[in-house]
Amino acid sequence: MRFLPALAGLTLALGFGAALAQEVAFPGLRTDPDAQVEVTADSLSVHQADGSAVFTGNVLIVQGPMRLKAEKVEVEYGADRSRIAKLHASGGVTLVSGKDAAEAREAVYEVAAGAVELTGDVLLTQGPNVLSGQHMTIDLKTGTGRMDGRVRTILQPGETP
Structure with a gap:
């Protein structure tokens, strides 16, 4: 019955144009937040005073x-500075996992x-x-999320997100 949410989204998109908000399942955009984080870039600046990079x-x-790909990522470390607390990405952000991919101007993880x-x-593209x-x-733990701001959905017949 996974077709029903897709049909409801398609009906909404066809019948009423773009929606204002939509709950979405992101089965491919899941990860373990306790897993190792590896960062590579052309350059790195470290700011010891505020514990950022x-x-x-x-x-x-x-x-x-x-x-996650971007032109610039600011890293905020936790209070003990041993773990990454937040990543602020900007400049052509792309987030990919499995068959799911999302693009945006900025992202905060x-x-x-x-x-x-x-x-x-x-x-967001899902297939x-x-x-x-x-x-x-x-929510990367559950693979669920929400899209807001003149939401537009394009669903292919016979496909499920």
Whole structure:
């Protein structure tokens, strides 16, 4: 019965144009927030005073099956500075895991909470299905999320998100 949510979304998209908000399942966008985080970039600036770091140029962050690419990523460490608390990505952000991929202008990843917030021209593709809006939050532990801001859904017949 996974077709019913897709049919409801399609009916909404066809009957009423773009929605204002839509709950979404992101089965591919899941990861273990306790898994190792690997960051590669063209350069790194470390700020000892406030416990932050800035990676710039072709930044790639890998955690389990999830990959985040951006032009710049600011890293905030926790109070003891031994673990990453938040990642602020900007400049052509792409988040990929499995068959799911999301693009946005900016993203904030709260590592311990396993939450990602994407803002600015958000585009999600799940196989042939496409969802767009201005703001998307994803719970990486459960693989669920919400898209807001003139949401537009394009579902291919016979496909499920």
